Amino acid sequence: MKPKVSVIVPIYNAELYLEECIQSVLHQTLRDIELLLIDDGSTDNSLRICKEYSKKDNRVQVFSNTNVGQGLERNFGVKRAVGEYIAFLDSDDQYKEDMLEKLYQKAVETNADMVSGGYADVYNGNVIEKHLLGNEILDSNEKIKTAMSNLIAYEKKDGYVGCIAVWDSIFRRDLIISNDIQFLSEREVYSEDLLYKLTFMSYSQKIVFCSDITYLYRVNDTSFTNKISESVLIRIITLYDSINIRFGSTLKEYNLKQRITNRTFFTLRFNIKKASKLSDAKKFYRMVVHNQRLMDTIKSYQPTNLKNFAVYYLLRWKMIGILQILCKRS
Missing domain, CATH: 3.90.550.10 (Spore Coat Polysaccharide Biosynthesis Protein SpsA; Chain A)
Structure with a gap:
């Protein structure tokens, strides 16, 4: 049996x-x-x-x-x-x-x-x-x-x-x-x-x-890699594409595009926060703002609170120095 x-x-x-x-x-x-x-x-x-x-x-x-x-x-x-x-x-x-x-x-x-x-x-x-x-x-x-x-x-x-x-x-x-x-x-x-x-x-x-x-x-404090890599950004974009392809028709009536845009933004924000603890955080932030596909993906994001508003527009304006200060203090 x-x-x-x-x-x-x-x-x-x-x-x-x-x-x-x-x-x-x-x-x-x-x-x-x-x-x-x-x-x-x-x-x-x-x-x-x-x-x-x-x-x-x-x-x-x-x-x-x-x-x-x-x-x-x-x-x-x-x-x-x-x-x-x-x-x-x-x-x-x-x-x-x-x-x-x-x-x-x-x-x-x-x-x-x-x-x-x-x-x-x-x-x-x-x-x-x-x-x-x-x-x-x-x-x-x-x-x-x-x-x-x-x-x-x-x-x-x-x-x-x-x-x-x-x-x-x-x-x-x-x-x-x-x-x-x-x-x-x-x-x-x-x-x-x-x-x-x-x-x-x-x-x-x-x-x-x-x-x-x-x-x-x-809960593991060491779960985020100490090595900065653009691969995480590629994987975030792949998640957006995969959800859109697999469920774009079945969940269309639930405003799927906005939902996966929101998912993409707070996943990115999570990784930005984690990277702020690393010595070469600015390198990661530069990768983010210069990844045009990623920036286009979050373009339609609508900030849900003041902190998200700040992170979103600092990314859009490529103000990585201020972004680093904000993430370190939060």
Whole structure:
């Protein structure tokens, strides 16, 4: 009999938190699961740790690949998983012990294609912020399209509704396979999780949100690279194009163009803020203002508050010195 849930964990040089991650899966109250650990060419002890757990628990499978990136390794895992539902877990994060049982029971009760729970940001072992979902059932095209649109971005204000990552949810495996839903590489597109989740939602008949906190997301101060690269700008533009191409017709009535423009701007603003901590921040800012495609993309953005107004026009006027001062102080 196939397991109820297959958990897929791509791993790259994750030895520091990997055992906590693995144990959070193996200690789930839902026992009928499988765990696919996919090493992505680690140079530390990650693969050894994985192999040790596979000897202790026959629910664990270990795979070792060349360094291809998280998105493609997830696709690799889905092809080998046999569970009724698929779950994704990042190698430095953890599940709460009843996550899979709660989400799976909800899926069975409602016959849902996708079930999502809330998550908490954890820093140095302490919960610093909770991200809650309301209890809601999306059982019509209109409700699902509205949720998809709001996940991309609000239409007339900053931000979005929900979690753009895939690790807060379980997904019906048959729907993934029958529609050939795959991750793009994070080396090609920004927020590959968002694209995957939107694509899955577009094929779903029923989606359920539950209010319980089920996932523990580790906040990592070193997650932004210390090396300035224009590739992040290219990936942001690719995200804009990909959403527009895939959902331009189905979400047109929800003012999709404005929503993805908003998404592009606050994704760019996030990276500008992160880059402000680096010694060569100005180099990154110059890349931004001289990337004509990117500047054209955010041209129709309508600032939602005073700070966004300042950032937007400093970019348009190429006043990178003042922009750097503003971002450092905020």
